[in-house]
Amino acid sequence: MLQQTLVRRSAPLLAGFMLLAAGAAHAADIRVVSSGGFAQAYKNLAPAYERASGDHLVSEWGPSMGTTKNAIPARLARGEPIDVVIMVGDALDKLMQEGRLVPGSKVVLANSPIACAVRRGAAKPDISTTEGLRSAFLKADKVAYSDSASGVYIETQLMNKLQISEQMQGKAAKIPATPVGEIIAHGQADFGCQQRSELLPVEGIDIVGLLPPEVQKMTQFSAALAPGGKQPEAGRALLRFLASPDNAGVIEATGLEPAAAAAPAPTPAMH
Structure with a gap:
């Protein structure tokens, strides 16, 4: 169709x-x-x-x-x-x-806006607010983000905005080359964020939603x-x-x- x-x-x-x-x-x-x-x-x-x-x-x-x-x-x-x-x-x-x-x-x-995802069938955190997004990051056992534009933003700016940089050390990982969605689908991370357009084609994940407007980063x-x-x-x-x-x-x-x-x-x- x-x-x-x-x-x-x-x-x-x-x-x-x-x-x-x-x-x-x-x-x-x-x-x-x-x-x-x-x-x-x-x-x-x-x-x-x-x-x-x-x-x-x-x-x-x-x-x-x-x-x-x-x-x-x-x-x-x-x-x-x-x-x-x-x-x-x-x-x-x-x-x-x-x-x-x-x-x-x-x-x-x-x-392109940034979205976040979990493994298919897993509980979906509410990330419609910055506090909800902050909670989703902190509750995840392992978080994945890309080594390109969205990941650079998450690592260098978003973590600071959410005031979780120290708490995420050791459980947030930058993924080179491989799509973040595939890492989540294979169980190597239970929460991750990347361009929505890169998450949508990946099988085995559920997109939770976009980053809240106040911390969203549009990529041209x-x-x-x-x-x-x-x-x-x-x-x-x-x-x-x-x-x-x-x-x-x-x-x-x-x-x-x-x-x-x-x-x-x-x-x-x-x-």
Whole structure:
């Protein structure tokens, strides 16, 4: 049912794309690396783009920050052949300032709130207030959070705001690379928080709710071209497609808040 809904929402955009794609002389392999927060939205949109443009998306995944091998900054530093990156906006801006992304190519895609989850079937704490959230952290035997944007915020700011930094030492763990939801589902933590869009696709967990508004941290997800990319024009076409208002419904269905405003539908590059 969800797949049918997503296809219907993309139909107006695809109608125009198909006419242009029919005349494309050469299909491009577009190499994309996306961080987890936008990954599900990207996965849902990718088949429609490939059908419409005739291009092939070669997709890989990695965090927006951190020191793991798959982290986007590490990939760029190694000179991997990447056409498009999709990642946390602040981290993207930093890379662009350092000259590691194509200047002026940034497009804002969505904003993402942080949510918390427990193992499926476990009691759900009430985290609708800061006191309830504080209690949920303190009562948990082990808490998990990511090594990317949401985890950095939880570790460096949220714990202080809730005045629990000392109490959480030894039972709150930063999880590199692996989605927090999977850690919870496997019983390695009984409570954890990450971008809602990263928790939603994980089986075996129940999402408790969003962080209370007064301590919520919205994370922007953006995309840009990598300077070493071999398909810059095809990459730009993909950026326009991802940022199109016609795809806002697909993005919203994954737990994100689309950034797209009303604008004409984009058209893919001719090859």
